[in-house]
Amino acid sequence: MAVKTDPEQKQEQRLERALRKYKGKPGVLIAALQEAQEIFGYLPRKVLIRVANKLTIPLSEVYSVVSFYSFFSTVPTARHRLEVCLGTACYVQGAETLLRDLQDLCGTGPGKSAAESPFSITTTRCVGACGAAPIVKIGEELHGEMTAEKLPRLLEELEKQ
Amino acid sequence: MSTLVKELARERVRPETDHRLLVCGGIPCRSKGCREVKEALCDELQKRGIAGGIPVEVVGCIGDCSLGPALIVYPEGIIYQKLAPEDARTIVREHLIEGRIVEPLLHRDPRSSEILRQREAMPFYRGQTRLVLRNCGVISAHIDDYLKYRGYAALALALAEMSPQEVIGEVRSSGLRGRGGGGFPTGRKWALAREAPGDEKFVICNADEGDPGAFMDRNILEGDPHSVIEGMIIAGYATGAARGYIYVRAEYPMAVHRCREAITQARRKKLLGENILETGFSFDLEIRTGAGAFVCGEETALISSLHGTRGDPEPRPPFPAQKGLWGKPTLINNVETLANIPLIILHGAARFTELGPKGSPGTKVFALAGKVRHTGLVEVPLGTTLRRVIFDIGGGIPGDKEFKAAQTGGPRGGAWARSRSTGPWTTTACAKPARSSARGGSS
Ligand SMILES: Cc1cc2nc3c(=O)[nH]c(=O)nc-3n(C[C@H](O)[C@H](O)[C@H](O)COP(=O)(O)O)c2cc1C
Ligand code: FES
Ligand code: FES
Numbered sequence: 001m002a003v004k005t006d007p008e009q010k011q012e013q014r015l016e017r018a019l020r021k022y023k024g025k026p027g028v029l030i031a032a033l034q035e036a037q038e039i040f041g042y043l044p045r046k047v048l049i050r051v052a053n054k055l056t057i058p059l060s061e062v063y064s065v066v067s068f069y070s071f072f073s074t075v076p077t078a079r080h081r082l083e084v085c086l087g088t089a090c091y092v093q094g095a096e097t098l099l100r101d102l103q104d105l106c107g108t109g110p111g112k113s114a115a116e117s118p119f120s121i122t123t124t125r126c127v128g129a130c131g132a133a134p135i136v137k138i139g140e141e142l143h144g145e146m147t148a149e150k151l152p153r154l155l156e157e158l159e160k161q
Numbered sequence: 162m163s164t165l166v167k168e169l170a171r172e173r174v175r176p177e178t179d180h181r182l183l184v185c186g187g188i189p190c191r192s193k194g195c196r197e198v199k200e201a202l203c204d205e206l207q208k209r210g211i212a213g214g215i216p217v218e219v220v221g222c223i224g225d226c227s228l229g230p231a232l233i234v235y236p237e238g239i240i241y242q243k244l245a246p247e248d249a250r251t252i253v254r255e256h257l258i259e260g261r262i263v264e265p266l267l268h269r270d271p272r273s274s275e276i277l278r279q280r281e282a283m284p285f286y287r288g289q290t291r292l293v294l295r296n297c298g299v300i301s302a303h304i305d306d307y308l309k310y311r312g313y314a315a316l317a318l319a320l321a322e323m324s325p326q327e328v329i330g331e332v333r334s335s336g337l338r339g340r341g342g343g344g345f346p347t348g349r350k351w352a353l354a355r356e357a358p359g360d361e362k363f364v365i366c367n368a369d370e371g372d373p374g375a376f377m378d379r380n381i382l383e384g385d386p387h388s389v390i391e392g393m394i395i396a397g398y399a400t401g402a403a404r405g406y407i408y409v410r411a412e413y414p415m416a417v418h419r420c421r422e423a424i425t426q427a428r429r430k431k432l433l434g435e436n437i438l439e440t441g442f443s444f445d446l447e448i449r450t451g452a453g454a455f456v457c458g459e460e461t462a463l464i465s466s467l468h469g470t471r472g473d474p475e476p477r478p479p480f481p482a483q484k485g486l487w488g489k490p491t492l493i494n495n496v497e498t499l500a501n502i503p504l505i506i507l508h509g510a511a512r513f514t515e516l517g518p519k520g521s522p523g524t525k526v527f528a529l530a531g532k533v534r535h536t537g538l539v540e541v542p543l544g545t546t547l548r549r550v551i552f553d554i555g556g557g558i559p560g561d562k563e564f565k566a567a568q569t570g571g572p573r574g575g576a577w578a579r580s581r582s583t584g585p586w587t588t589t590a591c592a593k594p595a596r597s598s599a600r601g602g603s604s
Pocket of ligand 3: 131185186187188189190191221222223224225226227229230231537538
């Protein structure tokens, strides 16, 4: 049996507790998966199996739900997730150029996160801050009125974290 | 001015004479650093030893996001704009301590160079009819503030003096149509849900708002969640439902947070739960978050998602009002639709129909964005022309360029060329050349 590291054990305990709360209740799969992803950062196969077993839902159905919703990820995500808003308002304010500048700076493309890079860059639909377009979303934080000139400092600060 | 607007204006007369600071915490202001502004404000108040006496509250979007980060100082109602943390310290020293308004931080009309101190003086707000947004950015999202402004008075009135049928009748005569895009008459939908056989029924608030450029619902939930909750409880009473769900986009963590707090506060005041206001009526609410799928804004897909499965749309009929969540009759309404309900019950359908065109009464909230001077949340009577929104409220296009085209949101939105911009917006005109824009993204 593989020896489990402490944080991993903690995560599994948290998952166990979360699943106990949902067990036997109808319509809780999405909520359970959201909580699992919060605990692990993504949804590895072993977690999906655990969820399926505990909630007595076929694994195929769990997978089908996970693949349907863009919020869920089955692969580990980069330490810093940058999302460039390509909604109409941001687009009009030059979000596309901003995206290219950002990719140049990080050496990655949308969706592709270079394995060793601490940054992943994706695009998103309107995040509801059109008044401050163009927007770059980093984790839960929104950064408004973004310009190419502001990018290097922003990345530097993230790297320091 | 319609009587409803006048009545609301009277309610606004503030009994308070004390200083109170409202920092805008809406998304655009947050993305421009309003948190740092608030920290500087609190820090300076502390340093000057007056932190105890002057409350600092974070409110939802004040309205004109192009002037963010923004701060309102009561009791004068002075609005300061485009603040840096250092400016916040200046305001504490000069305005709060020395009693001198800090003129350089006020908004100056770019055309007349006139200094505008209060919201009411700015064309952006003056041109609007803020009913649904009446509390947004003006009071905090806390229930105590909401109660001060006749919050939950409509619920009390409905429970104490109206039968469910009378409530539905009032909503029906108001002519209110769904603001979620379909434009279905709300009263009729409520009647369908009431008449559908079943011992268990549900009310769902659709807060999945997925249209690009649309952030009206988010701002209502962040700025005034209790108005939506009050609308839902009234809907529960009218249709005979005892449970409700607010289905919010996962991308709206702040809205989720504010709704959670609001639900807890309402439960504590016995406005949610068993035996509400001791009338024997019981109703409770839960929040569910989406997981990033545009189609879940469509009502049958949303219900699939609430079942915990893929958000696949189902063919209609049967409609959710007949067979919805867990196969039970389910009333599903949009955030803004529900936020209109307390107004209609409290002030009466007759007042409501004074606004907007016949057949499509009331107001509509729009999110104004793109190449206009003032961007943000705008509420106008339905039937208002796009040109009026862009020029009189939005202040026109930077550099006074000519207006070429605009895009309006929603499943029935579309592009508007200049020639069509003088036609009115309604929720029903969709089949006609001037398209509906019941969903209000505009960019
Ligand atoms: C593709 C699609 C997306 C939709 N998105 C939303 C949405 O984000 N919010 C919403 O309230 N209604 C949305 N609707 C409309 C809902 O299906 C439903 O009509 C509405 O929630 C009913 O509420 P109302 O009568 O108060 O408008 C959408 C419809 C379609 C077809
Ligand atoms: S389009 Fe980017 S925030 Fe709305
Ligand atoms: S977010 Fe502050 S004014 Fe809109």
